[in-house]
Amino acid sequence: MRCIAISTPGSPGVLRLEERPLPDVGPSDVLVRVEAAGVNRPDIMQRLGRYAPPPGASDVPGLEVAGTIERIGPEVRRWQPGDRVCALVAGGGYAEYCAVPEPQCLPIPSGLDRLHAAAIPETFFTVWTNLFQRAALREGERVLIHGGTSGIGTTAIQLAWAFGATALATAGSDEKCAACERLGARAINYRTTDFVQAVRALTDGQGVNVILDIIGGDYLGRNIECLAKDGRLVQIGLQGGSKAEINLTALMQRRATLTGSTLRPRSVEEKGAIGRDLEAHVWPLLAAGTVKPLVHSIFPLERAADAHRTLESGAVIGKVVLTT
Numbered sequence: 001m002r003c004i005a006i007s008t009p010g011s012p013g014v015l016r017l018e019e020r021p022l023p024d025v026g027p028s029d030v031l032v033r034v035e036a037a038g039v040n041r042p043d044i045m046q047r048l049g050r051y052a053p054p055p056g057a058s059d060v061p062g063l064e065v066a067g068t069i070e071r072i073g074p075e076v077r078r079w080q081p082g083d084r085v086c087a088l089v090a091g092g093g094y095a096e097y098c099a100v101p102e103p104q105c106l107p108i109p110s111g112l113d114r115l116h117a118a119a120i121p122e123t124f125f126t127v128w129t130n131l132f133q134r135a136a137l138r139e140g141e142r143v144l145i146h147g148g149t150s151g152i153g154t155t156a157i158q159l160a161w162a163f164g165a166t167a168l169a170t171a172g173s174d175e176k177c178a179a180c181e182r183l184g185a186r187a188i189n190y191r192t193t194d195f196v197q198a199v200r201a202l203t204d205g206q207g208v209n210v211i212l213d214i215i216g217g218d219y220l221g222r223n224i225e226c227l228a229k230d231g232r233l234v235q236i237g238l239q240g241g242s243k244a245e246i247n248l249t250a251l252m253q254r255r256a257t258l259t260g261s262t263l264r265p266r267s268v269e270e271k272g273a274i275g276r277d278l279e280a281h282v283w284p285l286l287a288a289g290t291v292k293p294l295v296h297s298i299f300p301l302e303r304a305a306d307a308h309r310t311l312e313s314g315a316v317i318g319k320v321v322l323t324t
């Protein structure tokens, strides 16, 4: 099969098209003929040598695919060859074929094409497990979403809105702020406005109940200042750094909870449980068009380097997708 390999850590040019044997298919795996694969920020971190695949995962980048099941392992119960699925994978997505544990596959939501289906799993699994399971965001609450036009942000704004929460989102340009507003959030241009003051102003001084943060670093203390009483801060990215000093008094005064998680190293069982929850609660919304993955640009597999350059340019609203 053709796939994309990281020849050595570095700039997008290190992504090379290679021929490799088909991946091994375990007893509980399906082999997916990949038609489209989503591109995510963690793929860039992997290319740079800062995010190694977990033990046992393919070294080929790519955390999500959509396509048709070609073959199934002897213990697979739910799927048959010919079924069309989208899937969360721990690696190996940038390829013509990808082996996937059965529980990590979901049916392509009705009405969605393969390109949009490939843009779903990584951000929907991440947002669901962090915003709704971990931070327990509820109807009527207020949530601050940093990076509102990222793949994660566009998903989080839509799901918050769909489940009756009020979303506030940060973005780095007026154009991106307008996109956040179209998705249903009150937008804050973090380059021209102090987001702590903006959150206070937009919440009548109450603060937000939940924050989904992809920045870390010096955002940590500022995030805590934005929290309402009993607020929950979920850390899922570290684009601003992994170390920070905070005033613990501010945490205590708010009775705040600070948490976070990474999806990729979680077990097949845990990912399967998230998938089942998504299928029950979110798949009907995708089928109805209430929420939809935003596809910004599409590249053929062999132009994976251009796909990475595009995501790194900062111009993307939503997702970049590869086709095989």
Ligand SMILES: NC(=O)c1ccc[n+]([C@@H]2O[C@H](COP(=O)([O-])OP(=O)(O)OC[C@H]3O[C@@H](n4cnc5c(N)ncnc54)[C@H](OP(=O)(O)O)[C@@H]3O)[C@@H](O)[C@H]2O)c1
Binding pocket: 039, 040, 041, 042, 122, 123, 126, 146, 147, 148, 149, 150, 151, 152, 153, 170, 171, 172, 173, 176, 190, 214, 215, 235, 236, 237, 238, 239, 261, 262, 263, 264, 311, 314, 316, 318
């Ligand atoms: N923990 C997990 O399980 C998990 C899973 C998936 C992804 N992630 C993390 O989630 C993050 C987003 O991933 P993605 O694939 O959705 O990325 P992406 O589409 O490449 O978006 C990155 C975003 O970061 C925003 N940003 C950069 N600096 C910012 C700042 N100072 N304040 C607010 N926003 C800022 C950019 O917005 P502007 O252009 O507006 O600045 C951009 O929208 C990454 O950090 C990734 O590692 C974590």
